[in-house]
Amino acid sequence: MSMSRLEEKAKKAADKKAALGTDIDIESYEAEAEEFGEIEALEMLPADVQTAALSAGVSLTGEAAGDYFQVDQSPVHRGSAVEGVEVMDIASALKEHSYLADYFWRLVPIDADKYTADVGMHPPAGYFIRARPGTKTIFPLKTCLFMGGKNKRQRVHNVVIAEEGSELHIITGCTTPSHAGRGLHLGVSEVYVKKGAHVTFTMVHNWGEEVEVRPRGASLVEAGGSISENYITLTPVKSLQAFPSATLAGEGAVATFSTIMYARRGKIDIGNQTILEAPKTSAESISRVVSTGGEIINRGRMVGKVPDVRAHVECTGLILTEKGRIYSIPELDGWCGGLDMSHEAAVGKISQQELEYLMARGLSPDEATSVIVRGFLDVEIKGLPPALKEEIQKITKLEEIHGGS
């Protein structure tokens, strides 16, 4: 689609409310952002920015296949440590690679809602990551979207292309400094997984309590390819609504979604859908959510379009306090015979028997609760490189979630 045609569509959708989530007054957040210059090395970032990145799972030390760091609307650092993996800011990539126009706004419609439209009507900022055919990375690509200013509106558009037979592991930490006030984060991510390629895409949202978040993500997986998408939010946000989608377009493609949410306050409406439109494709969506006062709507949808596909949804939630809400919505939509889709959902409390078992070993009720909650959130995420797995385990073991308070 030409840029002018896109712009036109975006303008028309400027007031289009999203299907899900509370409506946000976009204009109450400043559109213009201060510009930040590039830095030579990530170690030059201010200490509070480094701390914020770390709490979103992005350690700036340790081995990495590459990195991308954005402050408000400014890409301040990017680089690749692996030959065959390209890491650029999206604006430069669009100028340099004419083919990118075919990927830009193809999976996420620019006129999906007013949030995508707002991203589309402003100069693009975000990352472009591409692995050339057959390139396999072992270490994660660490990316961080940092919103530093108060009352800001951060708009991000990322495009990832894993060419045939390649392998990419991306972690994106979305974060603010601990003192941040209100803000709005709009993020579009389009991920292309070509034949036989494997991608893990992990997003950690670690925002301040006054931040509203509307990520819009979609991926397309070709024959024999796989994607594993992981969404983790353990710290309070004002509101977060996301419903990323994966389309399994080629035979044998696989999608796995893992969602870990912990809400003390605020409203989270999180979920994902997989559209299985080629034979022998399979998908699994596992979510573990915990409320200690916040509201979580937990969705998992599978759409089976052809025979010989398998899909499973698991939505489980714990409410640890008197107040709090978890609304689990597993959805299975089969369009033909010969497919196999199932779900399991549960909302409940910590088992008294498990508590007593741990207390008999000397743990106080609070310690026992925290052990059980950590275990509950420790989802086995498939296909992650060990380094990334460790990072994620560190997040779920953060001191803040101990004791469930």
Add this chain to the structure above:
Amino acid sequence: MRTPYHPSDEDPGGGSTLEIDDLWVRIGEKQVLKGVDMSVGKGETHALFGPNGCGKTTLLSTIAGIPRYVVESGTITFKGVDITHLSMHERARLGIGIAFQHPPTIRGLKVLDMIKLCNPQADAEKILEDLDFTEFADREVNKGFSGGEVKRSEMVQLLAQEPDFVMLDEPDSGVDLENIKVIGRAINILTQKDAKPSLRTKSGVIITHFGHILDYMATDKAHVMIEGTIVCSGSPKEILEQIKANGYEGCAACLCPV
């Protein structure tokens, strides 16, 4: 985290580790224990026999402090401290340990991490090796464990915890001979059967139906419980022989030769 439990050499309770005095316990509306008296001396291991439903498990669960077992009257004194109304974890920290018959699965918690929770100072490697359980170190606690594996997992945790008073509820039920041997060995370690009787400080109570486990461990005394009270106490060998000969009806009617 909690202060790790350190076994103490002090003996404020005189010669006895556990004293139960006229204990009445109900579960919901049901009166289960009806005036139990029992005393376990320091360094002693006792066996508890009785027909199904007589209250054996209730007694151990009440000593452990599981909340649904409600003490109506009577006292439980452990190492000189009245623990009748202490919470479970406080009792555990004082040195009471229990092996569960049907423990729950703890999702996401590995056996090795469970050992460290029981006692951060425990030599996990050695304990796992002793119970032939090393390959389970990274498994989630009790997840998909067979009967014998559950028992060994319980013993592993107790060996880490090093309680002064250990309670075992049918450690030999549903377990093959190989596992019985391993479990018997663990019980002997827990109750210091390698030390001279006069030097032992650790005590225990074991519930068993058939007494198989008693071939692999030593007991100092046995009690027979019927309908919520202890009707007889004495030599384990003698009592077991009488039960085998005359059944629990014989105990109830007191058919033992005087």
